[in-house]
Amino acid sequence: MASQAALDAARAALAPLSLRDVLPVCSGSGAVLSLEHSQTVGEALKALARRKVLSAPLVVAPALEDLGGEDPPEGPSLLGWIDIADMLRGLLSHLRAKHRKLPTNMLQLMTELETEGKVFSYKPLVTLHGGEDRSLLYSSEAGEPLLAVLREQFLGGGGACQGANAIPRVAHRVALFDAHGAITAVVSQLDVVRFVARRSETLLGSLAAMPLSQLGLPWSKAPLVAVDANMPTLLAFDRMLAAGVSGAPVVSPSGELVANLSLSDLRCIQPEHLGVLALPVAEFLALLHRTTYLGYSQDGSKSKDHPFFAGSPKHRAERGLPSPGG
Template sequence: MAGGLENVAVKQLDQGLDVTKPDHPHTGSLSPRKRKNDDRGDQPSELQDFLHRTKLSDMCKEDQKLVVLEHNNTVSTALKELALNNILSAPLVVAPDLEDLVDPDSSNADQYAAPSLLGWVDVHDILRAFLRHLEEGEKPIPTKMLQLMTILEHEGPRFANKPLVTIMGGYDKGLVYQANSSSSLLETIRDMFLKQSGPGEDPGAQVTHRLAIFDAHGYITHIVSQLDVIRFLLNNAKQLGPLVDQTVEELGMLAGKPPVTTVDPHEPTLLAYKKMLADNVQGAAVVCADGQLITNLSISDLRCIQPQHFGVLALPVAEFLALMHHTTYVGYSVHSSGSAKHPFFVEGDGQKRSRKAAQPDVSPTSVVEAKGDGPLKPYLEPITCTVQATLRQVLELLVENHIHRVYVVDKLDKPHAIAVVTPTDVMRVISGVW
């Protein structure tokens, strides 16, 4: 375990505006969260004991490479840095002025000016800010591809020159916690990753997807994401007891779920993303006219986009995905095909690909008759399961495919999505927070 974690401040970066050192007088203690029953929840005692024994420090990766963006970086610089490191997000800090700098090893180390955390910048935030930029003229966003593409190619470079600090939105909420590395995994999930929503509030809007851990000088030493927790749970599946072999239906993971956000494969990609932002989701099911699930459109599909490429957001969703992932969309001919095995995407050279479904209740692919025998790229195959999939199988799908959404479908052949299971759902189940 790297040093500097004996006394740390943990910040809800998805919702925060500033960093507080461990001795800050206004830093709050861990606040109580909604429980299913009593303080220990109604989960098996073995699971609760395991979650209490496991510490926040167990989630921290050794030698983790950290990327930090500064407030005066431009959007263009941020997108390049994110793409270079193949990541979607990074902390945003205000670097101290030169006159504020003090050698941390000197006798004045207590006055050392560390960067001040503003929040978190990710591609999701940049997309939201770009939409606001386009709507500043109070003109509706065009729906015709060529007209929209012209506007995007003109406005993209202008938007890219904006400093990151100017795109921080009002949706960031200041909420700071003080803790140390001995905080239990149960506390971390209940009081940091999950947050009780008030009456009439959307519970999803209060969820934190990542935490930053700071050393005594206020420098970020580690970042722990929801997926890090999910990976840890899978590696310790035996500790989850009988819960891990119960189905998503038995666990009540589908109860009260909102309708699945869907987009048409032929609508402009930017408008599809706008719909996702309105629904406060980071992924949408791409479905054909009869509701069949074709693939998934995600914020992660923007992972390597650059300002000079913003024009591609005018493309239809399916063509955008094919372009970004070096495949070919053949769905325009699917309506005239009588074959139930007709694929929507094929490899760029026109050869069809296939992958085997690993388990009867879990299918990371649609199997097609193929000339080739290699896998279709997994980010174009919707990752799905049925209501009979177990928690263990869901954990495996999330971790092995490095995704945050598993579609629960009615059937594996020509599936229709009925719900989405996310890492947040898993953490609610194991911690007893709803």
């Protein structure tokens, strides 16, 4: 079978590579961002926005009284990961504690987000449920075969899912840490994709030109999760989180595919921006991407100059403005 031969050739090309080979293309520069358990949600959102990332390791920093002892701690204790999805779940739980049912009216929901969002932003990160720390490796293990890391770390060893239609639990990044507990590097799924894409001719060969339908991929049996273009964006994300997906197609009332909504659309969101999550999904995406969806456009929206949308890379590029921090 042609596709099997192409897969075998790609595996053979990837076999000599190690995780260390991917490190030079990892996104970001300088020291790895870590968030401390005592930091607030608001502080964390601002830190993530400055780095333009969606997640970071969560650590317990040594207490001041521990630093003066004869044997001071060597470094922070790693708790796991905290990401934008964890903060969004926390926000939804906070709102439900106030209202058993989330408001569906845009203006009412926007008022709640702008009011309660400020309260929520002062919550410490340790009160949120973060991700597991199973995607961790000692720095000395950077020489592990890349294929083994992909299988055992990113894909969790291919373990069984909970339920016939459950979505496999995967890790979106792998962190390397030293003997002192400090994170020295983070390799994400995107970093691996970028690494392979830049060498697609050598690593993938004929596989790169094949349609997905020929690859024999194990398509999920879970039902497709779609969101209505006119529903409030926060409620759309609520539906996605409940279904365990990070992205979903946006459909019109007639069932036409309009766009795609992803957790990555919340990159650079800050506490004072939370009110925009009350906007209809189509309007939110139209403003974010500077385009038009179902009659919603950047020109016709009262929120077109909102700081969240004004700070989007596309908006700044169109106006010849430097990127934040650039």
